[in-house]
Amino acid sequence: MADSADDVLTSAHVLEYPYSRSVGPVIGAFLTGLRDGKIIGATGSGGVVIVPPTEYDPYTAEPTGEMVEVGPEGTVESWAWVGTPAPQHPLETPFAWVLVRLDGAGTSMLHVLDAPSPDAVSTKMRVRADFVAEGERIGRIQDIRAFVPAGSA
Amino acid sequence: MPRQGHRPVAVVSFAQADNVRRELRRNEVETLMPVFAEVFSNIGITKDDVGFICSGSTDYLAGGPFSFVSALDAIGVWPPRTESHVEMDGAWALYEAWVRLQEGDIDAALVYGFGKSSMSDLSKVLALQLDPYVLAPLWPDPVSVAALQARSLLDAGKATERDFAEVAARSRKAALSNPKAQVAYDRNVAELMGEDYVVSPLRTHTLPPITDGAAAIVLAAGDKAFEWAERPAWITGIDHRVETHSLGARDLTASASTTKAAEVAGVNDGTVEVAELHAPFAPQELIVAAALGLGDDVLVNPSGGALAANPIMSAGLIRIGEAASRIMDGSAGRVVAHATSGPALQQNLVAVLEGV
Incomplete structure (x- = not known):
């Protein structure tokens, strides 16, 4: 069957799931931290700091404990270069997805790295969180605009 | 035969729809109807011969809550029948049916999975299965x-990028002998390595096709299996495990959940002749094969696997069907089937099937 079948009636169907969620004490603290320009993790079993924090340790399922500040610098653990960003992606220009292990954290966090080309990106490179301006942050993951190479302006 | 304490349950029939990029004329019900006709007629039974029906699909594709219920119209469930559904690949529906058959009061079940990827943008839909607070808003x-x-x-x-290309080349070549394959070709590794990156380090050949499709399996227990099939594919072990949803808290180079499921299913309690692995992206086949502990002598994905056709919500069930077919057609005596769900192999199901 051809894709361009003129006799097939099609129409757009826009679907939304407009749920309101309560984020709770742990993710809530993380998002509130972002609003304040800080990255907060939760201490899991054996003292491993989990970032982004979860209410339960992902390995032992024990409740997590003390919330601690990590970063804002960290190390790239893995990356993937997006040469053609999609409209829904956080950056309009080519960028890298990165898993960043923030200083003080025992797990990695997914975000985007604003870098000029894949040649400027490598595993183990040092990066830092670049927050959107104070007053424009509302307590969401996008309060971090992107990560940028550490030491850059 | 089944592990101690389990009621013997076997795959006795398997059918799948044509795997296509865009099924414009048939809706889900119309796609499923010929699949059900085939899966029943293979063994000369009707819908009235199964005591339980279980399906796997996702409402996010059709864009309506409980849209899976309408798929039952393809069976025509009158008089009423016990039915269930998982918002997962049909492989997990098969697991539920296997558990249901352990109860002992019914002898057969119909399992199916279906999905029309083409109705939406999978790059958006599948981002919504991620953590809604810290991942999905970034639309990975x-x-x-x-x-x-x-x-x-x-x-x-x-692994190397060449290893990825070798998986893709072997899978697409195997797919040439699979009449249901959507993507099949005979191209050498060097040629594939010359392709551009889609998202580096993944080139076009490492990606699965986007597929509309459906599949169905009939499970039968005990004597009923021998009544309906000459060589039932007995499920001698089956298990599934899940890892954390937090991508950065996992070792992405290994699959702990696959290894655990394989251990419980008893994969290495005997020789594995054929393995059908649900590894949508070429590098994932290397991870799954290592996690299962498969030797170099195992024939992996003679169907071409998910790189040949990746119908959402049935590609895992098809792995079980393809593996079972190797038993039913007499070409193998002991096979392994694997299905995956979630991002980056988050959740994995492993089944061992054997002839008698």
């Missing part, structure tokens, strides 16, 4: 998540 698409996993594999020295 499945290719990007798989690329992060592939990079980890390269960095760890566990």
Whole structure:
């Protein structure tokens, strides 16, 4: 069957799931931290700091404990270069997805790295969180605009 | 035969729809109807011969809550029949049916999975299965998540980009003999390595096709299996495990959940002749094969696997069907089937099937 079948009636169907969620004490603290320009993790079993924090340790399922500040610098653990960003992606220009292990954290966090080309990106490179301006942050993951190479302006 | 304490249950029939990029004329019910007709007529039974029906699909594709209920119209469930559904690949519906058959009061079940990927943008739909607070708002698409996993594999020295291309070349070549394959070709590794990156380090050949499709399996217990099939594919072990949803808290180069499921299913309690692995992205096949502990002598994905056709919500069930078919057609005596769900191999199901 051809894709361009003129006799097939099609129409757009826009679907939304407009749920309101309560984020709770742990993710809530993380998002509130972002609003304040800080990255907060939760201490899991054996003292491993989990970032982004979860209410339960992902390995032992024990409740997590003390919330601690990590970063804002960290190390790239893995990356993937997006040469053609999609409209829904956080950056309009080519960028890298990165898993960043923030200083003080025992797990990695997914975000985007604003870098000029894949040649400027490598595993183990040092990066830092670049927050959107104070007053424009509302307590969401996008309060971090992107990560940028550490030491850059 | 089944492990101690389990009622013997076997795959006795398997059918799948044509795997196509875009099924414009048939809706889900119309896609499923010929699949059900085939899966029943293979063994000369009707819908009235199964005591339980279980399906796997996702409402996010059709864009309506409980849209899976309408798929039952393809069976015509009158008089009423016990029915269930999982918002997962049909492989997990098969698991539920296997558990249901352990109860002992019914002897057969119909399992199916279906999905029309073409009705929506999978790069958006599959981003919505991620954590809704810290991941989904960034819209990481499945290719990007798989690329992060592939990079980890390269960095760890566990594979090369050439290894990825070899998986793709072998799978698509095997697919040439699979009449249901959507993507099949005979191209050498060097040629594939010359392709551009989609999201580096993944080139076009490492990606699965986007597929509309459906599949169905009939399970039968005990004597009923021998009544309906000459060589039932007995499920001698089956298990599934899940890992954390937090991508950065996992070792993406390994699959702990696959290894655990394989251990419980007893994969290495005997020789594995054929393995059908649900590894949508080429690098993932290397991870799954290692996690299962498969030797070099195992024939992996003679169907071409998910790289040949990746119908959402049935590609895992098809792995079980393809593996079972190797038993039913007499070409193998002991096979392994694997299905995956979630980002970067988050959740995995492993089944061992044997002839008698």
